[in-house]
Amino acid sequence: MLKTVSGGVCAAKGFRAAGIHVGVKTHNPEKKDLAMIVADQDCAAAAVFTTNVVKAAPIHVSRAHLADGRARAVIVNSGNANACAPQGEENAERMCAAAAKAIGCRPEEVLVASTGVIGQTLRISVIEEGVPQLYDLLEHSEAASDAAAHAIMTTDTVKKEVAVETTVDGKTVTMGGIAKGSGMIHPNMGTMLCFITTDCAISPEMIREALLETAKVSFNRISVDGDTSTNDTCLVLASGLAGNREITDKDGDYETFVTALKELCTRLARMMAKDGEGARHLITCTVSGARDEAQAETIAKSVISSTLTKAAIFGCDANWGRVLCAMGYSGEQFDPDQVDVSFASSAGEIAVCGKGRGLPFDEDLAKKILSQDEVEINIQMAEGDGVCTCWGCDITYDYIKINGDYRT
Amino acid sequence: MLKTVSGGVCAAKGFRAAGIHVGVKTHNPEKKDLAMIVADQDCAAAAVFTTNVVKAAPIHVSRAHLADGRARAVIVNSGNANACAPQGEENAERMCAAAAKAIGCRPEEVLVASTGVIGQTLRISVIEEGVPQLYDLLEHSEAASDAAAHAIMTTDTVKKEVAVETTVDGKTVTMGGIAKGSGMIHPNMGTMLCFITTDCAISPEMIREALLETAKVSFNRISVDGDTSTNDTCLVLASGLAGNREITDKDGDYETFVTALKELCTRLARMMAKDGEGARHLITCTVSGARDEAQAETIAKSVISSTLTKAAIFGCDANWGRVLCAMGYSGEQFDPDQVDVSFASSAGEIAVCGKGRGLPFDEDLAKKILSQDEVEINIQMAEGDGVCTCWGCDITYDYIKINGDYRT
Numbered sequence: 001m002l003k004t005v006s007g008g009v010c011a012a013k014g015f016r017a018a019g020i021h022v023g024v025k026t027h028n029p030e031k032k033d034l035a036m037i038v039a040d041q042d043c044a045a046a047a048v049f050t051t052n053v054v055k056a057a058p059i060h061v062s063r064a065h066l067a068d069g070r071a072r073a074v075i076v077n078s079g080n081a082n083a084c085a086p087q088g089e090e091n092a093e094r095m096c097a098a099a100a101k102a103i104g105c106r107p108e109e110v111l112v113a114s115t116g117v118i119g120q121t122l123r124i125s126v127i128e129e130g131v132p133q134l135y136d137l138l139e140h141s142e143a144a145s146d147a148a149a150h151a152i153m154t155t156d157t158v159k160k161e162v163a164v165e166t167t168v169d170g171k172t173v174t175m176g177g178i179a180k181g182s183g184m185i186h187p188n189m190g191t192m193l194c195f196i197t198t199d200c201a202i203s204p205e206m207i208r209e210a211l212l213e214t215a216k217v218s219f220n221r222i223s224v225d226g227d228t229s230t231n232d233t234c235l236v237l238a239s240g241l242a243g244n245r246e247i248t249d250k251d252g253d254y255e256t257f258v259t260a261l262k263e264l265c266t267r268l269a270r271m272m273a274k275d276g277e278g279a280r281h282l283i284t285c286t287v288s289g290a291r292d293e294a295q296a297e298t299i300a301k302s303v304i305s306s307t308l309t310k311a312a313i314f315g316c317d318a319n320w321g322r323v324l325c326a327m328g329y330s331g332e333q334f335d336p337d338q339v340d341v342s343f344a345s346s347a348g349e350i351a352v353c354g355k356g357r358g359l360p361f362d363e364d365l366a367k368k369i370l371s372q373d374e375v376e377i378n379i380q381m382a383e384g385d386g387v388c389t390c391w392g393c394d395i396t397y398d399y400i401k402i403n404g405d406y407r408t
Numbered sequence: 409m410l411k412t413v414s415g416g417v418c419a420a421k422g423f424r425a426a427g428i429h430v431g432v433k434t435h436n437p438e439k440k441d442l443a444m445i446v447a448d449q450d451c452a453a454a455a456v457f458t459t460n461v462v463k464a465a466p467i468h469v470s471r472a473h474l475a476d477g478r479a480r481a482v483i484v485n486s487g488n489a490n491a492c493a494p495q496g497e498e499n500a501e502r503m504c505a506a507a508a509k510a511i512g513c514r515p516e517e518v519l520v521a522s523t524g525v526i527g528q529t530l531r532i533s534v535i536e537e538g539v540p541q542l543y544d545l546l547e548h549s550e551a552a553s554d555a556a557a558h559a560i561m562t563t564d565t566v567k568k569e570v571a572v573e574t575t576v577d578g579k580t581v582t583m584g585g586i587a588k589g590s591g592m593i594h595p596n597m598g599t600m601l602c603f604i605t606t607d608c609a610i611s612p613e614m615i616r617e618a619l620l621e622t623a624k625v626s627f628n629r630i631s632v633d634g635d636t637s638t639n640d641t642c643l644v645l646a647s648g649l650a651g652n653r654e655i656t657d658k659d660g661d662y663e664t665f666v667t668a669l670k671e672l673c674t675r676l677a678r679m680m681a682k683d684g685e686g687a688r689h690l691i692t693c694t695v696s697g698a699r700d701e702a703q704a705e706t707i708a709k710s711v712i713s714s715t716l717t718k719a720a721i722f723g724c725d726a727n728w729g730r731v732l733c734a735m736g737y738s739g740e741q742f743d744p745d746q747v748d749v750s751f752a753s754s755a756g757e758i759a760v761c762g763k764g765r766g767l768p769f770d771e772d773l774a775k776k777i778l779s780q781d782e783v784e785i786n787i788q789m790a791e792g793d794g795v796c797t798c799w800g801c802d803i804t805y806d807y808i809k810i811n812g813d814y815r816t
Contacts, residue, residue: 051737052733052736052737053735053736053737053738053740053741053742053744054732054733054735054736054744054764055736081729083729083733084729084732084744084761084764084765084766085765085766086765086766117729118727118729118730118732118733119728119729119732119761119765119766120766121766229733230729230732230733230736307715307803307811308811311807311808311810311811311812312811312812314808314812315811315812317812319526320527321489321491321492321525321526321527321638322526324462324492324526324527324638325460325462325491325526325637325638327461327462328460328461328462328463328638329459329460329461330461332461333461334461336461336462336492353492353527356462356492357492357493357494357527358492358493358494358527358528358529395715395808396808397805397808397809399719399808400719400722400803400804400805400807400808401805402719403715403716403719403720403723404719404720404722404723404725
């Protein structure tokens, strides 16, 4: 039923995008650093933001602009987080004003996001000077979404872009997203930005519900380094051009929409975890047989967040003791003598721990399994029927290198 | 009043120690792996153990043996954690029985601890065969404490040993400790072992109180990697040979004793943080002006546990934005616009953030300050009078290397 399509944030009807270099990233003029996504008309809109007490200025501005549940466009810069920076809110408002002027709408209809270094004054003049050119480049095309996806990247090594199609009320509904996120990523929204567009007709209340429900089971289930950023933002704009009857209740159409949105966001979340700073392995941890989903989630998050487990996976070392250890300090109560653990990947699956005790296993096969790009840690408990999957990555020399001199 | 003395766990009257290689560490016959500390007579004793739900077998055994608040000796192996291992409790009991047989006491008078790899069967036969030789080597000497301190090390690069003298009830009271701990270290007892002896006369109830009070402000305020181990143990044995009137209440003598114990344990805790796996910097984070001590502690722990902050310190990068970010996701509410941050070391002090905003600062001086072995992150808030200091270390290539192939 769900079909993957191309086009990213330009896949859905009624959206144009663009991305260029204007000079926020001063070190590298090759790197794009300003993006806009503009709807042809007013959209229902919703967002979720970081839970960090220290919030970047654009978060405050976007939250205020979203008070009516509607928006027309979003402007995003990379290279500077505009967090803890002088004139932060003033500069975030000026970004909105510059975009609004080009589009011909009110500044309150524009949302804003930033990502990059904390604590430095945003070069607002280069952004203001660049907006007219950026506006002229707006297109409803694959290339345009690609440019925007690149313009929001910081230490990301690959762009993150997905689009899917589903059927709501007999109409084809398309939704697509671009995202960035590589370091400072942890459950409750890491330094991640994600912008999603859809042509589904849906009320502001329902799109907000759908996004909250989705973020919990996608972005909030990944971790790169346990650091929750000051800037995390996930926005959805819904143009309504698909022609379906507007979703205004949690009916079957809503469920169809949420299913597609969860799939879209889970794919973007996995892409972020896999592209964790310096990462060589995507780690997927599934906990089954927990008391309930919440317990499964807490334990799975604890495992993917464990620095020692991450280091073991980096070394392709089947050190399951660290998995049990991380389960044990998760804060959840359970019977360790009823825990089974196996490692799996495209190279096979191997049981390493049964009923809380080490099993004899083939070290060579284990090494081969853990040498693949994507590895699974599967945990079976005997507490109940709770299941949850979370995603993380290994910790590598490159992570340290990237983060030892990110600022300078 | 407090005087540093030599002798470690043999500094106090009535204790002998020894450490040898028996073959638990199979890879390196040069490395000691079995230690004993034996009191000449029955002692008041107390312990604190890991909060991890997955507890190693020796924890269960020691806890049971401590039920009466008294003990005579402790036997410790390194190289194998005896956690999640077949015949775990049986083997921990056999270690106690072997020691008891040599000493001529009951097995219930012996406490036991292990540290090393999780999930592998302990080579109990080499331990049992080694105990008589170990017993013969017991001495009340500096060299004996040194041997025991080495025998409990795993990835530690330096031994941790401290002893101090104070005056209780007009008598000289001595206390000394040895500790190990380098990875898997986090508040609530990391993979750390610590054994303290004192000749103070003190009741089992009061020594237990004193240890609980002390652990909270020393070992529970350090973090290396956020992983809380399955084996953490801190034991105190009090021989009573100092000749002071026995401490049985929280009176002035108790306060004097606790002050000395806190100093001893804080020094050992700092040594552990400084010797964090692969660490190049000891990081001391002091939060002042918090609502209360608990808030200051939560925030300071969040900062020293932040992987990104640790990576910045590794790179000698004054990236204070990550400090604010880590404060912000600590779970505590506070006004970020009232936060000042400075970095300090033996090379000077530099203010980098004032009222939540970046200050212009001399990058060369900042680099010089952060290039020292011991650096301070000083945070001033405007919420109240709460102050707390926590200790951590940077994260380095060597941490990844050590933990990428620790098991194999």
